[in-house]
Amino acid sequence: MTANLTDDDYAALAEFRFALRQFQVFSEERAAEAGLKPQQHQALLAIRAAGPDDATVGYVAQRLIVKPHSASELIDRLEVQGLVRREPTQSDRRRALIRLTPQASRILSDLSSVHREEIRRLQPSLVAHLSRLT
Amino acid sequence: MTANLTDDDYAALAEFRFALRQFQVFSEERAAEAGLKPQQHQALLAIRAAGPDDATVGYVAQRLIVKPHSASELIDRLEVQGLVRREPTQSDRRRALIRLTPQASRILSDLSSVHREEIRRLQPSLVAHLSRLT
DNA sequence: CCAACTATATCGTGATACGATATAATTCAA
DNA sequence: TTGAATTATATCGTATCACGATATAGTTGG
Numbered sequence: 637m638t639a640n641l642t643d644d645d646y647a648a649l650a651e652f653r654f655a656l657r658q659f660q661v662f663s664e665e666r667a668a669e670a671g672l673k674p675q676q677h678q679a680l681l682a683i684r685a686a687g688p689d690d691a692t693v694g695y696v697a698q699r700l701i702v703k704p705h706s707a708s709e710l711i712d713r714l715e716v717q718g719l720v721r722r723e724p725t726q727s728d729r730r731r732a733l734i735r736l737t738p739q740a741s742r743i744l745s746d747l748s749s750v751h752r753e754e755i756r757r758l759q760p761s762l763v764a765h766l767s768r769l770t
Numbered sequence: 771m772t773a774n775l776t777d778d779d780y781a782a783l784a785e786f787r788f789a790l791r792q793f794q795v796f797s798e799e800r801a802a803e804a805g806l807k808p809q810q811h812q813a814l815l816a817i818r819a820a821g822p823d824d825a826t827v828g829y830v831a832q833r834l835i836v837k838p839h840s841a842s843e844l845i846d847r848l849e850v851q852g853l854v855r856r857e858p859t860q861s862d863r864r865r866a867l868i869r870l871t872p873q874a875s876r877i878l879s880d881l882s883s884v885h886r887e888e889i890r891r892l893q894p895s896l897v898a899h900l901s902r903l904t
Numbered sequence: 905c906c907a908a909c910t911a912t913a914t915c916g917t918g919a920t921a922c923g924a925t926a927t928a929a930t931t932c933a934a
Numbered sequence: 935t936t937g938a939a940t941t942a943t944a945t946c947g948t949a950t951c952a953c954g955a956t957a958t959a960g961t962t963g964g
Binding site for chain 4: 905906907908909910911912913914915916917918919920921922923924925926927928929930931932933934
Binding site for chain 2: 919920921922923928929930
């Protein structure tokens with residue numbers, strides 16, 4: 637079960653984590669500059685990426701891997717900030733579809749753009765870390 | 771500045787995030803099973819991967835990208851749990867080297883082993899996500 | 905048509921990283 | 935050499951956020 641790990645294995649794991657953490661910090665800083673908490677950014681992205689009839693509270697919870705009631709609170713905060721609207725569904729009145737407001741769409745577009753650039757920039761390094769661990 | 775992003779771009783970003791989040795959840799669950807908070811696990815890994823004379827509070831702060839005083843508190847908690855010791859240095863009496871206890875070494879070895887396996891398992895999918903964004 | 909289930913929401917709590925601040929040790933320049 | 939600036943670490947109070955426990959409304963299956 638416990639494979640023998642060398643100093644280099646630990647170093648590789650630590651550097652992989654450091655790279656992930658750098659990306660996380662980059663992302664959180666860009667989100668903060670846009671007036672968003674990290675999880676708010678992730679929620680907006682999940683909603684935008686969902687099919688038009690899939691973006692419910694439960695869907696966001698699944699994609700962010702949080703409890704449904706945590707997603708509910710997260711979406712409350714987005715709604716207060718005018719970034720999403722809850723749109724009642726006729727088919728199942730327990731559910732509401734979450735829609736991005738134009739403001740949120742603009743913010744997310746800018747954020748996604750810089751994130752895509754950053755991921756492109758980090759890609760070789762991340763792939764190298766992954767290879768080193770394989 | 772704002773590149774045009776397609777539905778597929780948003781989907782690719784969202785799925786990349788979902789993959790990262792899955793890894794994070796995996797990691798946090800394994801850490802919890804070992805009796806560690808996620809950041810405690812990261813701190814132990816950073817300490818283990820450091821050169822024997824590099825593992826100071828400040829070093830941990832740099833590698834985890836947190837403020838030095840946050841690292842200090844984190845290491846306090848590890849020390850209380852008997853997972854690290856602070857070893858005063860003669861050269862600079864402000865600094866202390868952080869050493870893993872045998873217990874921590876064992877826990878970290880097991881954790882690192884399963885993490886390496888998981889990273890190997892996820893590698894193709896992560897590389898595919900990265901390619902899709904490039 | 906009621907019992908089980910699903911989707912979402914509310915409330916109180918705990919954990920943790922932070923800002924502001926403090927202290928001790930070190931360094932550097934006059 | 936000494937004292938001002940800097941570095942390394944620590945303390946304290948606070949804000950945030952996801953969670954558990956629980957609640958409610960709506961839906962579905964026997």
